[in-house]
Amino acid sequence: INYQTYERSLIPMPSNGLTIEKSNNSLVFMPNEILEEIPRNLFDDNLNGLIDENNGASIEIAPGVFEDIYLYFDPISGEGLKYIDYKSGIGIGNFLIDESREDGIDNDGDWNQSTDDVGIDGMPGSGDLGEGDGLPTSGMGSDLPGEPNIDKTDVDESDQIGLSSFYYFNFGVGPQMNDDDRIWESMLPGYFNNSISNTDADFLFSSGYFPLQSNQTERFSIALLFGDNLPDLVRNKQTVQTIYNQNYNFAKAPDLPSVWAYAGDNYVTLYWNDIAEQSVDRITGEDFEGYKIYKATNTQYTDSGVITDAFGTPKFNIPIKQFDEINEYEDFFPGHVDGIQFYLGSNTGLVHTWTDSNVINGHRYFYAVTAYDHGSIEKEILPAETSKFVTMDRGGRVITARNVITVVPDAPSIGYVPAPEKRDVYPI
Template identity: 50%
Template sequence: MKLQKFHSKFFLFVAAILFPAILLAAGTVKKSLHKSKGRQDQKIGYHDANKIFTIFYNWGGIGDWTGGRRIESGVYPRGSGHSYFAEFTPVLGAEVTDANGVVRHIFSDGLPDFGHADVSPEGKRWQFEPVAGYANPNQDRVAMSDDSISWPSHWPDKDHSWDGHWDGQYGKYARADQESYYRMDDYPNDEFQFYPDPSDSSKRGLGLEVEVRGYQWVQVAAEDILIWTYWITNKGKTAYKKMIFGMYGDADVGDDGDQRDDDSWFDKKHDIVYQWDHDDKGAWGGPTAYFGWKFLESPGNPYDGIDNDEDGMIDESQWDGIDNDGDWNPLTDDVGSDGIGPNDPGYTGPDPDGTEGNGQPDLGEPNFEYTDNDESDQIGLTSFAAATWPNIDLKDDEKVWQQTVPGSFEVPKQTTDITFLYGSGYFPLDVEQRRKFAVAMLFGDDLDDILRNAVTMQNIYNADYNFAKPPLKPHVTVVPGDHKVTLYWDKIAEQSRDPIYGYDFEGYTIYRSTDPAFLQTWVITDAYGNKTFNKPIAQFDKIDGLTGPHPIGYNGLQFNMGTDSGLRYSWTDTTVENGQTYYYAVCSYDQGYDKDFYARGISKIENLQPIIPSESSKRILVNAVGVVTGTDVNTVVVTPEAPAAGYVPPENIKTDNNLMVHNLGFATGRVTANIIDPSQLHDGWEYEINFDDSTLVLPENTRKSYSVLNKHVFTESFVGDTNWVNLRHQHLKAGSVSVTDESGMVAFSEQTDYEVNYDVGNIRILSPSGNMQKGNTYQIKYLYYPLFHSTYLNGEIFNSFFNGLQIVVKDDPLKLDHQNSGWIEGDCNYKYQIGIFKGAKNYPLDYEVRFK
């Protein structure tokens, strides 16, 4: 099959012009204590949540062909090693009058290639630099939504209620499956004698700060797409009349060594630029893909009285305090300025500022101002330049200005090593004003495929990224064996709530491959012959009647929903070879939606838009030379092998093999502790199983359940706080907690010095001026229940695993004990017959009948 990809580049350029009245004399600039920017805050990032894998930097660069980074730049599909571009960067420019009265055009960029970057004679880069504080300073990665270690302890642009939460565009959560976030400014660009803020000599360039976010989804309809958004804020004291916002890029379809035979084209109507390999043969000898950029949003001009984007609204704005398109819904959107409501993960209560439930739209709520992508009178793509590399020279600011003048569209030369420069302008930017543009990096197997992806991406964007999300990924553990591999996982995926479709978890798929990118399983094609789905080796789904091909298809292909097999939480692969390395993924998938799902009882929400199912991602982290460097929570790497000589596996613990002691109460049921992972067993640990039957005392709320108590005393340290501090375990045993200082010598009293939430598993000190001090380290000891109030009593294998064990219980129904029933005193030949009244409730009591 032909696997073509096109690279279409989209660039918006911002050109700014100084008001003529703002002219600076060279001697009037004041010095400032503003911290000068250096390279010390530069960090690296990787987007790898779907089929696209690429390196990027927190000073604007996307991709990098220098320093051996080419094999990490625009790789598609992820894991193939096929790179589709060298580098890209946003470019922002403005027309200004410098301190000497000379009209200048100043541009800043984030080009990674130092050899072609705009640098001073002394080697200083005249570029963007990262703004400090937006990533963990003790590591070298850009802040990513799925890596909390990369987050700072406090986000500089938010109050402390956001600490420990993702700093999302739409609230304290990530709307995509993977998001990146950083800020950069152009203050180090002191090439020209222009001072955007006369009171701050360290603030050079145009005085611009840019908020940058990347978005990736794993859903099959968006797995070939990576979105970048750029919010530009004028932090200087100079208002600009003419700005251009654009992007420069160097795509090499077919990888390095095959970049000199590329063709390209642009489509002004649909705001898309794309590129493909002329002979459809990459450096690897096989077919190539199409690659491109689509303009999703350009800066708007809300002042010209023109409907620039032809959407029926004139001069709409994301900053005018008006819900221009009237799509804010008080029933669903009145969640407050933090963007999350009672049904969202991470919700801790109403917003302190009173914005939640106040009956009016507020900044930060969905579908209003900057969270509504439709509220901008977009200018669109206004210029396009193309030239053989390296003839677009970002060092020449005046030439870049001429190449991005609105209305300038150059027909690209074909079958060559092409570079592009796209722009959008002019538009004004006042002091402290924010403007936004967004582009989508796209891949497709051919031209039709990439155009379909472009339509999908525009729909996602227009819906403010409210795209269906897959369930949470299960946490998987692997147990290697002799010619077998056992996987087991938790139930966290079943607690997932989609922001649109609610609790829609459906099942698990298991994938096995001998390559870390799972390309071996990527074999199911759509009606156009494009690879679309991976083929699972095993699948387990809910028993709900949703089986076989899903009613909603994607490009003529339906997702297999399963066979109503029932859910499982472990699986053993017995078709493996010892010594071979295997890569496994356990993915969760949702129900999708069709018009009759509410009537069929599949969904609890009616009248939603039909959609195909979403499946969670599967990622094995691999470095540039192919060495595995890490796994995701739902992926594992394993090599099965024979056990050591003389090894005897442990025996499962049962009520009938004397490995379990029944020490209290009467019972005839059967309990088994299946050992699934011997490596997780702890010598000497004891567990106590307690059964609770409330069916007798609370007939209106009947329940039988059991809990497992780990009788090993756990000890951990925590830092005192008047806010709740989470412990490592939940469901603590009441009365088992003791708290001391670090030395263990000074004991504290519950309800006097501290308070414990036993179910949630957290603790807080009661008074900052009491015996326990905020910020001091303390020691806590406790017992906890690793299995709490389970109701699986019919031999189900649904209990969560803990310490390598899974508990299985088979309850016996209440019935007459004929063996121990009969005459106990006296000599009587009366015959008796005892039965159970069918309409009565079984009650576990012994009765004595006396005759007088």
């Protein structure tokens, strides 16, 4: 290995030995010498082209219980990351092992001529370089993005090394942030631990090794995942991986509507604008479908009803009212996620005001008006709905998005007489 460029060369062992220069040191290897890899020294000790390879590591999944995992591909179990065997040549023809977003090559083969052949500016119809030529056009070396699904515009066209170490420790016990040596030791590939629980803990995680030359840029993506249980966590990981593989180009919900309210005597009237109806999705176009209204007495919407998936995991709340366009989209969307189907409505027609008479004076209510689209069966895109953000700080101050409002209905003041609806008007 050339430790300046990290280029590999396959050569016969010289009869007088081999000298390798690294970090101002000269290392000599002799014929018939037994070579073993020394972990975590950033050097290819056994001259197989791999630096600090690790064919297995044990994770303490519970006190005294260990499970083997593989950083590199294990031919017996079939687990782990695939790699290039520089002696046998296995893996050299696999372009996915050493991908790059700056080589002008569609490494993962996901460029589609029918949809992506739009030229180096990424915009169809401009007639620029590469448009309609039947070949993927990269934006490497230029200020232009290039065509979709190659180099700059293809985030998964890179080496997904994955998590190579994870150090989980009690707060105050692990390495200090100014202790560079211990931080480095804790992040070296091949170290995993997971033996503590139910504690205030911190963790260090890393991904490597990979060469980083002077003035070289490397991009990285990180996802922090959570789940109600292990199966839910795995499903969330699969969802995040899909989003990543699609270059983050997933469909989005319509714009948030703005909502206002009038609180009366045992009733609340909501009003909202039509800005969501003007939304245009960059993938599915003009796909606005309707509004849903949610009502609750707390910021978590716990009393508005809960919709779970087939695994019993809470996913959605139940709206108190729904209005949708009169069109061909109604009832349940054909696709589903974990057993949940999205209800598109019953062609009620759109409105921009609604009165709730099922309220009690003096009680505080939270109302959210969300907008949703109808998705796309052809493109396998599920309907998307806006959020309904509301929270309360430690001082009791309620913070909401513009589509959520807090209302307290109340009786009119004693002695209040409403103005007559109609009266004669005389000039003075």
